[in-house]
Amino acid sequence: MSADLLHRARSGDREAFAELVEPYRTELHLLCYRMLGSLQDAEDTLQEVLLAAWMGLEGFEGRSSLRTWLHRIATNRCLNALRSSSRRSAALAPADAVSVPAGRLPKPSRFGEVPWLQPYPDLLLDGLPDTNPGPEARYESREAISLAFLTALQLLPPNQRAVLLLRDVLGYRAAEAADLLGLTESAVNSALKRARQALDAARTPPIGASADPPAPAPGSPQEQELTDRFVAAFLGDDIDALIALMTDDVWLRMPPMPFEYRGVEDARRFFVAVHPHRSAVIRLVPIRANGQPAWGEYACDQVTGTLHCVGVLVATFAGGGLSELTHFEAATASAFGLPRTMA
Numbered sequence: 001m002s003a004d005l006l007h008r009a010r011s012g013d014r015e016a017f018a019e020l021v022e023p024y025r026t027e028l029h030l031l032c033y034r035m036l037g038s039l040q041d042a043e044d045t046l047q048e049v050l051l052a053a054w055m056g057l058e059g060f061e062g063r064s065s066l067r068t069w070l071h072r073i074a075t076n077r078c079l080n081a082l083r084s085s086s087r088r089s090a091a092l093a094p095a096d097a098v099s100v101p102a103g104r105l106p107k108p109s110r111f112g113e114v115p116w117l118q119p120y121p122d123l124l125l126d127g128l129p130d131t132n133p134g135p136e137a138r139y140e141s142r143e144a145i146s147l148a149f150l151t152a153l154q155l156l157p158p159n160q161r162a163v164l165l166l167r168d169v170l171g172y173r174a175a176e177a178a179d180l181l182g183l184t185e186s187a188v189n190s191a192l193k194r195a196r197q198a199l200d201a202a203r204t205p206p207i208g209a210s211a212d213p214p215a216p217a218p219g220s221p222q223e224q225e226l227t228d229r230f231v232a233a234f235l236g237d238d239i240d241a242l243i244a245l246m247t248d249d250v251w252l253r254m255p256p257m258p259f260e261y262r263g264v265e266d267a268r269r270f271f272v273a274v275h276p277h278r279s280a281v282i283r284l285v286p287i288r289a290n291g292q293p294a295w296g297e298y299a300c301d302q303v304t305g306t307l308h309c310v311g312v313l314v315a316t317f318a319g320g321g322l323s324e325l326t327h328f329e330a331a332t333a334s335a336f337g338l339p340r341t342m343a
Helices: 003-010 014-036 039-059 066-084 147-154 158-169 174-181 185-203 221-235 239-245 264-273 330-336
Strands: 246-253 259-262 281-289 292-300 307-318 321-328
Touching: 003 014, 003 039, 014 039, 014 066, 014 158, 039 066, 066 158, 066 174, 147 158, 147 185, 147 307, 147 321, 158 174, 158 185, 174 185, 221 239, 221 281, 221 292, 221 307, 221 321, 239 246, 239 264, 239 321, 246 264, 259 264, 281 307, 292 330, 307 330
Parallel strands: 246 321
Antiparallel strands: 246 259, 281 292, 292 307, 307 321
16 A cells, blocks of 8 residues: 555545555455345445545554455444344245245245345456465355355354454454454454354255265366256256256245245246246356356347346356256346347
């Protein structure tokens, strides 16, 4: 950090301030996304963070790095947002499910607890480091962006979520995390222990089940072979081929609707039920989301012949097959640069 740049920013030079914070912008945005689970909420909160940093820059005394100071502002803004937000309690409950337009869906395996989750475009990850960002990080930056990780993270209480991100993702030491959050070191250690236990339980197969082999490397021939098979089966209306591609404990999700289906039998019932809608999708535009293969779904308007976007699909491959498929509403497509319509 240049002392001259900091001086100019403190003197009211907005361009100097923008240059000062730009190296941390991507990381701050991702921290907000991990805390809140929503890309839109992350965008809004990041703007609040940058405004708070601009207004409070005179109070930055340099006792910590600028990065740490910005992480403090971002974490506490996110905690405030979580504590004041009513959208979690307003999320669809099982009793509400019968009133949604998807009333023809079969009975789900369960009702999901994270209906606000949104996908994160891989294009926004380009500015992140490829190595662990701190000496005590347990997850690399890209590893901790998967939908499975994000879903499990959203089920933690806000303080535990913040502690786990600061310690295990950003790599802060316990004393540093305590200072950032205004907690004692023992409180941080206790929260981290509980958060790790909850996260491990959510991500660990049931007793007696074997863990799936790791997902194929992004862009690898193994991943390409699986994505090619998925696209062919999906666009070919071949339910048997889709089911054959799935792992035994596959999950199907569709936020913001709470319906979730687990296992090949429930997956088959689901695909049979939605066949008329799914068969209208005639093009899948490849993108990447949360470090995973993804597609924009386009269906044909029977009147105009125009293709219009009807959603975003994100696939998780593990164990040599499809272990999770998540459908997001079409409103999330714009973040990926996907057009609303195409010829």
